[in-house]
Amino acid sequence: MEFNPSSMSRVMVRATNWLGDAVMSLPAIRAIRGVFPQAHLAVVAKPWVADLYARERSIDRVIPYTARTFGDKRAFAARLRRERFDGAILLQNAFDAALMAWMAGIPERIGYRRDGRGFLLTRAVPVPEPGDIPRHERFYYLELLRRAGMLERFPATPAISLDGADAARECGAQRLREMGIHAAPIGISPGAAYGNAKRWLPERFAEVAARLASAHEAAVLVFGSAGERQLCETVTASIRAGGIEARNLAGETSLSEFIDLAAACRVFVTNDSGAMHIASALGVPTVAVFGATDDSTTGPTGLNARIVREHAECSPCLLRECPIDHRCMTRVSVDRVTQVAIAIGAATVRERS
Numbered sequence: 001m002e003f004n005p006s007s008m009s010r011v012m013v014r015a016t017n018w019l020g021d022a023v024m025s026l027p028a029i030r031a032i033r034g035v036f037p038q039a040h041l042a043v044v045a046k047p048w049v050a051d052l053y054a055r056e057r058s059i060d061r062v063i064p065y066t067a068r069t070f071g072d073k074r075a076f077a078a079r080l081r082r083e084r085f086d087g088a089i090l091l092q093n094a095f096d097a098a099l100m101a102w103m104a105g106i107p108e109r110i111g112y113r114r115d116g117r118g119f120l121l122t123r124a125v126p127v128p129e130p131g132d133i134p135r136h137e138r139f140y141y142l143e144l145l146r147r148a149g150m151l152e153r154f155p156a157t158p159a160i161s162l163d164g165a166d167a168a169r170e171c172g173a174q175r176l177r178e179m180g181i182h183a184a185p186i187g188i189s190p191g192a193a194y195g196n197a198k199r200w201l202p203e204r205f206a207e208v209a210a211r212l213a214s215a216h217e218a219a220v221l222v223f224g225s226a227g228e229r230q231l232c233e234t235v236t237a238s239i240r241a242g243g244i245e246a247r248n249l250a251g252e253t254s255l256s257e258f259i260d261l262a263a264a265c266r267v268f269v270t271n272d273s274g275a276m277h278i279a280s281a282l283g284v285p286t287v288a289v290f291g292a293t294d295d296s297t298t299g300p301t302g303l304n305a306r307i308v309r310e311h312a313e314c315s316p317c318l319l320r321e322c323p324i325d326h327r328c329m330t331r332v333s334v335d336r337v338t339q340v341a342i343a344i345g346a347a348t349v350r351e352r353s
Helices: 019-024 026-035 047-054 070-083 095-103 138-147 165-178 202-216 226-241 255-263 274-281 334-352
Strands: 010-014 040-045 061-064 087-090 108-112 123-125 186-189 220-222 246-248 267-271 286-289 305-308
Touching: 010 026, 010 070, 010 095, 019 026, 019 047, 019 274, 026 040, 026 138, 040 047, 047 061, 047 255, 070 095, 087 095, 095 108, 108 138, 165 255, 186 202, 186 274, 202 220, 202 226, 202 267, 202 334, 220 226, 226 246, 255 274, 267 274, 267 334, 274 286, 274 305, 286 334, 305 334
Parallel strands: 010 040, 010 087, 040 061, 087 108, 108 123, 186 220, 186 267, 220 246, 267 286, 286 305
Antiparallel strands: none
16 A cells, blocks of 8 residues: 555654664654654654654654553553554564554554564564665664655765754853863763673773873763763773873763763764764764674764774674674774874864864
């Protein structure tokens, strides 16, 4: 059956659960707005990514999804039912997303046919095979729309950017002044979800941050999750030992606060992580160290982002933990990351001046 966008005036999008995926799904969400320019567009999202979507001009409303038990899910589905959505577009792949849309009685339910959920969908879209679409993950979400008949071709998406980056930078600068920091700081994120294989060595993060901070007479902000607090404290202590001001903000910022502070950074050095995608999409000069993961599929797309990786015959392995000697990361030197960070920072300053 041919897709008819005029049949939907209230559209629900089930967002992805991880921060990096959320950033990479933004081109698809903006394309959905283009398909339904007059519709009420609501995004159902986990609380830890909701602040990202709340900044999007293409989204009318964000509905936080906190259900855990089956009773919670029934109550949430009843809430969605009262919203009287005409259609649900499921960017999340899980069975739970399709079940929720079905329980809510949403008449049109569109998503990839995976996780055993095809029978719950009205448009169960075949999952792309390797080589069907460009490798980067943003095209995976766009392809769902194309195969569902919403798009004829992919929109131009050379770089993903966040809405309101300038406002975020101003808010971040104000917050920094309240913290007693008056020059644009160096931002680093030495952690990464999914496993230690994605993490560059903490002592090398500390040394790069110290070199950059000395070169620019700047403070260092160390970002991470609450679970990465100790890792970030170790890095922070090492930076402070060199007489450089450093603040450990791991677990102390909401996503909204992190976005604002990251936007105000002079340069951001990170592993493959959600923080990497945020910094890149804000237009901050971003240096991302890759090893176990594949930058062609999950790398940053921002114009001011640079990838640093060294050849290792076993990379990318996509493993959580390295079973040998972590050579993909140990081969990445402090000198090279520092040089790349200085170069991209200087180039960005020239562009903005």
